[in-house]
Amino acid sequence: MEKLDIDYKKALKAHCKSLIVDKVKSLEEAMESAQQSANAETRSTAGDKHDTARAMMHLEKEKMGTQLSQNLQLLKVIEEINDVKAETIKPGSLIKTNKGIYYLLISIGQVKFENTNVFVISAQSPIGKIFIRKSADDKVKFNGSEMTIIEHL
Incomplete structure (x- = not known):
């Protein structure tokens, strides 16, 4: 990628949002499936086994509920991020360095987007905190490695 542009940034944001929407859908489907399994579980003469299975399903459903809640919160964060370029790096900034491209949005990790x-x-991650309020030509150090910010959008 030669130069950062707003269309790329908007498309990348939409891509990240779709990744989270997909997770939300799959968690909702898994929770529905777990509920159906719990409803189908009938009481047999082996009552303890039945109770254990229901308890395990309930725990699994609770765990999925927590993940669902976290992913819905991530969607909210994406929606609230402002795409306007600022003088310095802030949440929502797309950052090109000599070591790679970073997008201060939510913690997803490395994403392949348009062959990049x-x-x-x-912004709350250790490296995200380092980028905040920096601008082009600034140097930042992370994990003993120095990076130069080429541009940000």
């Missing part, structure tokens, strides 16, 4: 690897990170 982009590190989608949150």
Whole structure:
């Protein structure tokens, strides 16, 4: 990628949002399936076995509920991010460095987008905190490695 542009940034944001929407859908389907399994579980003469299976399903459903809640919160964060370029790096900034491209959005990790690897990170992550309020030509150090910010959008 030669130069960052707003269309690329908007498309990348939409891509990240779709990744989270897909997770939400799959968690909702898994929770529905777990509920159907729990409803189908009939009481047999082996009552303890039945109770254990129901308890395990309930725990699994609770875990999925927590994940669902976290992913819905991530969607909210994506929606609230402002795409306007600022003088310095802030949440929502797309950052090109000599070591790669970073997007300060939410913690997803490395994402392949339009044949480019982009590190989608949150502003609260250790590296995200380092980027905040920096601008082009600034140097940042992370894990003993120095990076130069080429541009940000």
